[in-house]
Amino acid sequence: MKAETLLAADGLEAGYGGVQVLWGVDIAVLERETVVLLGANGAGKTTLLKTLLGLVPAWRGAISFLGEDVTRWRTDRRVRRGLVYMSEMAVFAGMTIEENIGIGGQSLSRSALRRRTAELYDIFPALGERKRALAASLSGGQRKMLGIAKALAADPRLLIMDEPSSGLSPLFVKEVIHVLARFRARGLTLLIAEQNIKFLKLADRVYTLDGGRIGFAGTVAAMHENDALRRAYFGLR
Amino acid sequence: MPRLLRHTLLILLPLVAALALAPALYGNHLLLFNVIVFLTLAQGINIIYGFTGYLPFGYVGFFGAGAYGFALAVMHLHALPLVALAAGGLAALLLGVLLTPLLRLSGAYFSIANLAAALAVLQIVSNPALESVTKGPYGISLSGVFDPALAYGVALAILAATTFLVIWLRHSRFGMALQAIREDAISAAMAGIDVVRGRVVAWLLAALVAGLTGSVYAWYISVFYPETVFGGEITIFAIVFALFGGTATILGPILGVVILYGIYNAIGISAPQYFQLIYGLLIMGLVLFLPNGLASLLRRRGIDVP
Numbered sequence: 001m002k003a004e005t006l007l008a009a010d011g012l013e014a015g016y017g018g019v020q021v022l023w024g025v026d027i028a029v030l031e032r033e034t035v036v037l038l039g040a041n042g043a044g045k046t047t048l049l050k051t052l053l054g055l056v057p058a059w060r061g062a063i064s065f066l067g068e069d070v071t072r073w074r075t076d077r078r079v080r081r082g083l084v085y086m087s088e089m090a091v092f093a094g095m096t097i098e099e100n101i102g103i104g105g106q107s108l109s110r111s112a113l114r115r116r117t118a119e120l121y122d123i124f125p126a127l128g129e130r131k132r133a134l135a136a137s138l139s140g141g142q143r144k145m146l147g148i149a150k151a152l153a154a155d156p157r158l159l160i161m162d163e164p165s166s167g168l169s170p171l172f173v174k175e176v177i178h179v180l181a182r183f184r185a186r187g188l189t190l191l192i193a194e195q196n197i198k199f200l201k202l203a204d205r206v207y208t209l210d211g212g213r214i215g216f217a218g219t220v221a222a223m224h225e226n227d228a229l230r231r232a233y234f235g236l237r
Numbered sequence: 238m239p240r241l242l243r244h245t246l247l248i249l250l251p252l253v254a255a256l257a258l259a260p261a262l263y264g265n266h267l268l269l270f271n272v273i274v275f276l277t278l279a280q281g282i283n284i285i286y287g288f289t290g291y292l293p294f295g296y297v298g299f300f301g302a303g304a305y306g307f308a309l310a311v312m313h314l315h316a317l318p319l320v321a322l323a324a325g326g327l328a329a330l331l332l333g334v335l336l337t338p339l340l341r342l343s344g345a346y347f348s349i350a351n352l353a354a355a356l357a358v359l360q361i362v363s364n365p366a367l368e369s370v371t372k373g374p375y376g377i378s379l380s381g382v383f384d385p386a387l388a389y390g391v392a393l394a395i396l397a398a399t400t401f402l403v404i405w406l407r408h409s410r411f412g413m414a415l416q417a418i419r420e421d422a423i424s425a426a427m428a429g430i431d432v433v434r435g436r437v438v439a440w441l442l443a444a445l446v447a448g449l450t451g452s453v454y455a456w457y458i459s460v461f462y463p464e465t466v467f468g469g470e471i472t473i474f475a476i477v478f479a480l481f482g483g484t485a486t487i488l489g490p491i492l493g494v495v496i497l498y499g500i501y502n503a504i505g506i507s508a509p510q511y512f513q514l515i516y517g518l519l520i521m522g523l524v525l526f527l528p529n530g531l532a533s534l535l536r537r538r539g540i541d542v543p
Contacts, residue, residue, distance in 0.1 A: 053427070055427070075423075076431050080429040084429075087424075087427065089424070090421070090424035090428065092421065092424065093420070095420070103417050103425075103430070106430070154428070154429060
């Protein structure tokens with residue numbers, strides 16, 4: 001059975017003002033797979049994710065999601081279609097944990113949202129214990145957890161994450177990977193931009209982004225066989 | 238009991254009952270009417286500022302548009318007051334639609350552009366060249382439809398509907414989505430919230446509230462000048478009352494009006510010579526020490542303000 005293409009970008013170019021960041025990026029994410037996007041700081045990872053989501057307009061090229069051309073869609077419309085972006089910056093600090101999750105899952109029916117929230121508290125007990133606390137009172141790691149919970153509440157078809165490990169202790173990184181693996185096993189499709197190679201454990205396929213262009217595309221095993229990539233990303237001789 | 242029902246029974250019902258009975262117990266009916274007007278306008282400010290973060294310095298423009306919409310319908314179309322009331326609301330809505338591009342601006346730019354828009358409407362209405370239409374600067378007299386008792390009742394109904402709208406916003410998903418937009422529009426869009434639609438709906442609701450209030454005000458006083466219904470102090474009062482109590486709550490604007498408008502009238506009667514001084518100091522104190530209103534004072538102590 002061949003998996004369906006969920007998200008595809010074709011010859012994507014984008015940037016800010018007069019500065020071009022992406023130079024013709026082709027990338028595809030298939031249903032139920034986990035794709036990790038590796039790249040150094042400044043390689044254009046965040047810009048690529050933001051362009052896919054519509055937060056940065058595409059200059060040239062096309063983005064399709066679930067078979068529809070979404071290149072000119074506004075962000076909120078893409079999100080409602082199931083293209084969800086996780087960012088701890090997108091947590092509403094002035095609202096409680098429960099309200100944040102409610103906003104994430106606002107497209108669900110009330111009963112579905114209740115079930116979903118209970119399930120998320122089960123996965124993130126630290127959030128469930130303090131559901132009436134303001135998000136502003138959370139630590140960086142907890143806030144990241146809330147960001148993930150809020151994104152998952154939307155029941156995404158594809159969850160996009162920008163460096164979920166940044167600013168987290170190794171223990172927390174392990175926990176994040178554990179949670180993601182759980183959802184991946186249930187069929188969630190993931191696109192994760194990372195520098196932390198621990199996330200490759202989750203990956204079905206890898207893209208490397210270098211200077212706004214895709215360098216390598218293939219499986220983790222194929223990446224290990226490539227000497228140059230191994231040196232660049234794993235630091236091995 | 239659902240919170241929507243609880244707050245309707247515990248806040249809206251007593252408020253309306255008190256204001257319905259008050260004219261029988263207190264002789265200054267104009268003062269009571271003005272309390273209703275400011276309660277409604279403060280809740281209107283609450284809808285647009287409390288739930289979306291836009292502070293409309295020209296809010297009175299909708300009030301004036303409503304008053305003139307009412308007056309023109311009565312004068313030129315000989316409309317019945319209740320029909321003219323709808324015309325006033327419609328006039329404010331149209332002005333709101335016309336001004337939706339302002340929502341592209343943020344912060345002080347929005348506030349100032351909105352103020353300019355309200356002044357522009359005043360200039361048009363009071364233009365002597367339009368005397369045959371608006372009576373220009375010479376003012377309006379609607380003695381034919383004068384019926385203060387009925388107008389009072391209608392004003393109370395508008396207040397009840399507006400307060401209910403705020404209660405609904407406080408507990409509905411739409412209201413929650415608006416507050417998310419207020420906190421951070423980009424994050425709200427990333428949560429799938431239609432930011433543009435949310436802002437426009439809140440803006441038009443606030444415009445409609447002020448328009449209907451202006452209409453019923455025109456009906457109640459029946460003789461007025463352009464400056465009466467486009468006066469900047471109407472906006473200032475509504476904003477200060479709403480902010481003093483605390484926006485994005487149901488009770489905040491109500492407390493603001495009861496306390497500040499109460500003090501305003503008390504000083505105005507007992508010490509008119511110090512009135513502006515005392516009131517000015519009060520507002521400065523508010524800005525310095527209670528920028529988020531009385532509600533925040535209670536919230537800091539862990540008390541949830543409805």
